[in-house]
Amino acid sequence: MDLLDNTVKTYAWGSVTAIPELLGTEPTGEPQAELWMGAHPGAPSRVDRGAGPVSLAEVIAADPAAELGGATAERFGPRLPFLLKLLAAQSPLSLQVHPDRTQAEAGYADEERRGVPADAPHRTYKDANHKPELICALTPFEGLCGFRPAAATADLLDGLGVDQLKPYADLLRARPESGALREVFTAVLTADPAAVADTAAHAAEAADRLATTRPDHPHAAACAAYASLARHYPGDPGVVAAMLLNHVRLAPGEALFLGAGVPHAYLHGLGVEIMANSDNVLRCGLTPKHVDVPELLRIVRFEAGDPGVLRPAPEQGGEERYATPIDEFRLSRYVLTGGPGDPLPTGAAQILLCTGGRVTLRAEDGGELVLDPGRSAYVPAGERIVPAGPGTLFRATTAG
Incomplete structure (x- = not known):
């Protein structure tokens, strides 16, 4: 066994203190967003087997069957198929979705064929793999995950009393659920930027007012989150799109699984995250980065339902597994x-x-x-x- 020397990623949304406090180290003053553990080429962990530090990716590549196990190497190839992280969010991450394996393979092949540079800001597919992920809370953790049932979202939008939101509420009630979610989501992301910025501002003001004056309202916590999004990303279409999603609070030990096509955003908290080795992210909003709306609409699964909070199930030998x-x-x-x-x-x-x-x-x-x-x-x-x-x-x- 090898002690891992891991890399900290300093993304702007990260917490300055959460990871240092867990590690018992002094904060650097920079946001420490993620601590990566694994053999991802972007920041592989390092091990020392007596000849000095070496990349874990190189160790595995030298003898995949011995390091990974024969069955794992045969099934997933000569690399560790997952990346483990500590994730510490102080402010919201982008609203995003991940493709399934078939979509990733097709999208990556298309961009390679068209010669889109790997580092181009408008590049969508970084690799040909899918990116399912699981986040397990270490502290109280807040996020958005999957579409809320259309009727419940219509009630929320009507309750905010914002004229610009009424057409969306009407659509959510008038159409079959999947089609209604698609139509409203598309309308928000393709609206005139000035118009959607105005809608986002008024919606956020109303959400903040509801959260402040009616703390017992069933959507008070969600509305507080939407108002916070608007403070971080004023005028962003993602503020309105986020109102279609379930607001989730995880207690320590609880987790969320994010499968392909499920829109989500992490808002605040410290957790253990694990994912398949991929960098494929399609952003829906709450970001200055490229949003590929046509491809996004092809990937998103317009299915409403409960986000499915996971709790660990007892297994043999003291193991508690997140299924x-x-x-x-x-x-x-x-x-x-x-x-x-x-x-x-x-x-x-x-x-x-x-x-x-x-x-x-x-x-x-x-x-x-x-x-x-x-x-x-x-x-x-x-x-x-x-x-x-x-x-x-x-x-x-x-x-x-």
């Missing part, structure tokens, strides 16, 4: 109360992350690593590891 319908990753949690726990499964490579207390990892050969909060380790396939607490350990590996 997801994909194979590239499996995230689980171990709450270790004292002495040694059961050995961890050994069939595939895994990354182990401590988020509380202090966790000791003991290998079969007598080796030992101690993980304090925010510290992580890479364990190749076949290595038998026994964790001991007290502490909380997240385990990331492939499904199966």
